Amino acid sequence: MVGISDKCTEDIARERKKCSFSSTELTHFWDGGVELTKRRKLLENYFLSDPELKSSVPLEYLSHKEKYERSIKLSCLFFKKISNWLEHNDTISAMEVYQSVLGGSLGSAVLKDGFPFAVHYVMFIPTIIGQGTMAQQAHWISRAWNLEIMCTYAQTELGHGTFIRGLETTSTYDPDTEEFVLHSPTLTSYKWWPGGLGHTCNYAVVLAQLYTKGQCHGIHPFVVQLRDEETWMPLPGIKIGEIGCKLGFNTVNNGYLGFDHVRIPRDRLLMKNNKVLKDGTYVKSQNDKLTYGTMIFVRVIVVRGVAASNLAKAVTIATRYSAVRRQSELKPGEPEPQIMEFQTQQYKLFPAIATVFAIKSSATWLWDVYNSVTKDLDQGDLDKLPELHAMACCLKAISTSDANQMIETCRFACGGHGYMTSSNFPTIYSSLTAAVTYEGENTVLLLQTARYLVKAWSQRDVTSATITATLKYLSDFRPSDIYQPWSLTMSNLAEAFRLVAAGKIKYCSEHIDYLIQKGYTSEDAWNATSIQLTQIAEAHCRAFIVDTFVKETEVAVVSEPVRKVLVQLCELYSVYWLLKNVGDFLVYSHLKISDVDAVNERLAELLAAIRPNAVGIVDSFDFHDDILDSALGAYDGRVYERIFEAANKSPLNAEPVNESFHKYLKPFLKGQM
Numbered sequence: 001m002v003g004i005s006d007k008c009t010e011d012i013a014r015e016r017k018k019c020s021f022s023s024t025e026l027t028h029f030w031d032g033g034v035e036l037t038k039r040r041k042l043l044e045n046y047f048l049s050d051p052e053l054k055s056s057v058p059l060e061y062l063s064h065k066e067k068y069e070r071s072i073k074l075s076c077l078f079f080k081k082i083s084n085w086l087e088h089n090d091t092i093s094a095m096e097v098y099q100s101v102l103g104g105s106l107g108s109a110v111l112k113d114g115f116p117f118a119v120h121y122v123m124f125i126p127t128i129i130g131q132g133t134m135a136q137q138a139h140w141i142s143r144a145w146n147l148e149i150m151c152t153y154a155q156t157e158l159g160h161g162t163f164i165r166g167l168e169t170t171s172t173y174d175p176d177t178e179e180f181v182l183h184s185p186t187l188t189s190y191k192w193w194p195g196g197l198g199h200t201c202n203y204a205v206v207l208a209q210l211y212t213k214g215q216c217h218g219i220h221p222f223v224v225q226l227r228d229e230e231t232w233m234p235l236p237g238i239k240i241g242e243i244g245c246k247l248g249f250n251t252v253n254n255g256y257l258g259f260d261h262v263r264i265p266r267d268r269l270l271m272k273n274n275k276v277l278k279d280g281t282y283v284k285s286q287n288d289k290l291t292y293g294t295m296i297f298v299r300v301i302v303v304r305g306v307a308a309s310n311l312a313k314a315v316t317i318a319t320r321y322s323a324v325r326r327q328s329e330l331k332p333g334e335p336e337p338q339i340m341e342f343q344t345q346q347y348k349l350f351p352a353i354a355t356v357f358a359i360k361s362s363a364t365w366l367w368d369v370y371n372s373v374t375k376d377l378d379q380g381d382l383d384k385l386p387e388l389h390a391m392a393c394c395l396k397a398i399s400t401s402d403a404n405q406m407i408e409t410c411r412f413a414c415g416g417h418g419y420m421t422s423s424n425f426p427t428i429y430s431s432l433t434a435a436v437t438y439e440g441e442n443t444v445l446l447l448q449t450a451r452y453l454v455k456a457w458s459q460r461d462v463t464s465a466t467i468t469a470t471l472k473y474l475s476d477f478r479p480s481d482i483y484q485p486w487s488l489t490m491s492n493l494a495e496a497f498r499l500v501a502a503g504k505i506k507y508c509s510e511h512i513d514y515l516i517q518k519g520y521t522s523e524d525a526w527n528a529t530s531i532q533l534t535q536i537a538e539a540h541c542r543a544f545i546v547d548t549f550v551k552e553t554e555v556a557v558v559s560e561p562v563r564k565v566l567v568q569l570c571e572l573y574s575v576y577w578l579l580k581n582v583g584d585f586l587v588y589s590h591l592k593i594s595d596v597d598a599v600n601e602r603l604a605e606l607l608a609a610i611r612p613n614a615v616g617i618v619d620s621f622d623f624h625d626d627i628l629d630s631a632l633g634a635y636d637g638r639v640y641e642r643i644f645e646a647a648n649k650s651p652l653n654a655e656p657v658n659e660s661f662h663k664y665l666k667p668f669l670k671g672q673m
Ligand SMILES: CCCCCCCCCCCCCCCCCCCCCC(=O)SCCNC(=O)CCNC(=O)[C@H](O)C(C)(C)COP(=O)(O)OP(=O)(O)OC[C@H]1O[C@@H](n2cnc3c(N)ncnc32)[C@H](O)[C@@H]1OP(=O)(O)O
Pocket: 094, 095, 098, 099, 100, 102, 103, 104, 118, 119, 121, 122, 125, 126, 153, 155, 156, 161, 162, 163, 164, 165, 195, 289, 290, 292, 293, 295, 296, 298, 301, 302, 305, 306, 385, 386, 389, 437, 438, 439, 440, 441, 444, 448, 451, 452, 455
């Protein structure tokens, strides 16, 4: 074993020396400025230096029950520490602190398989803000914020997650007592999945079909007490439990919940948007989709907080590992190369690095638009809500599906060791892959964006004067554009993505019209076109991501060496996705078959150009080793020692002979069993 460590640390140190730009400067860009980097590090020091938040036995060696109990202990210590911080420091906003601890970074160093309190912050409090009256906000936010109560968001049922108009839980108003009666009429109406619902929360926002004066008004949010505040026993009529083991998130305590005619006061209906008066009269809001507001919020934060952040972790691990892992021969007789020298390895890693930056720039746009639209909604202006909904849907879907596929590729890039739990890929993957499903299953979200695009296509001429920025390319679209000569410039690449999106949207819209003319109902025509519909949502999203990334590389306040790196990554992102969908570009953009070789060559040039900077770029994500939590990806490159250290934490290695030998194996081998 002698010397291995030195060789690895030398390899990774050499990578850092040959970097052509300042990694620290790129860190500042990634964080959003020098000040934000300082604040992040301040928080990391505060939490990660606390011995109480460290665990000696790795989580994977505990039983399910022990995992839960440890998760509650650590969550209490952790969130107490956050409250202390917020009480004594006003330089960092609460939102920033929670973003940092709940997004795929700081919190994962404390509890790698998720917090049972996450939904309290990420969904319950935002729902009260978005759906509660001022009085309801004052009451519930202060109780939740001060951690007097622990809450979750219970929408999904055993029978329905996607189609929320089909939820079966009922809430029937009784004007005599001025109460709602919550009931679960069927097995499939049981709430299923909410984080922390099993044993951790005593209140929930429950989505249920509202009935008053004999009429159903669709789903509405109600604040419901589930457990006694002192004894924590479930209240009468509440049937509650945990849903059992999952692929990941095994410390999140996802639960089930049923109601047997549970009565709650009228003012537990969140009434900012819709109301029920004392006599049972229903007062409707301007738009019934305002009830869906929390889902938009979570989709928005998932793009950076979950997708970019987990992919950044995975690609940091795989890139550092590829710099110290040596294997095979490039040229006979020469020393074994770092595996990053193989072009195929670069193709696994560098598009993932580019994707992290691409997602980040779109996430920043989405967050800004979310905040501006939320202000408009408060003034009663709903004009920009459809665009926000459409962009939140496709960006959540594309960012999580790209991250899902690329995290797996990063694991493959680490060979067998990537399969070890100590690589941290299993946890990174299982927490990210859940996001493909939660908060709107990705296919379903793409179809929501497609609905918006098909509508926009049909209205593009009438509304061209007022069309939103993300759709402008549709009103600008002229099919003859595709007959222009191809050139391999960034502006031409960006235009090609827009042409593909516009061409595919046009095709889909015409296909739906054609099927309707053939006698299909509009619903059947939609379903018969839905594969292409998901593809138009993806094409629209890619064109948007490329445009946004290009703009960011132009306006970023950075030195020329850093800008050069960003421009290379932006071009790599574009070329990579063009080649993945080359057929579409041949059909819908001005790319010709004779141009494809040049695009492939450009891909190879970009991989080679990024190669010397690869470790420097992933270093700029600046993950603390405790956050990365990977034997393969630590900063110092001591991969082999760390793999050994991790293996020796296995409880099986605590004794040379396991008792199962005496009990079973020996009698079995001796023919005595
Ligand atoms: C202060 C502290 C703050 C701290 C902050 C801390 C920051 C932390 C930072 C980061 C850390 C992250 C940590 C993450 C932890 C993760 C935990 C997450 C756990 C996951 C939770 C969940 O998993 S929770 C359940 C989610 N469950 C869904 O997600 C259901 C999907 N299912 C639907 O969402 C609907 O079912 C579906 C399909 C739309 C059809 O709904 P539907 O049938 O009613 O509607 P239709 O399709 O008929 O559409 C009719 C018209 O409505 C329009 N429209 C539809 N939706 C709209 C909308 N939202 N807004 C506006 N408009 C909308 C549409 O565009 C049409 O418009 P038009 O008519 O004009 O065309």
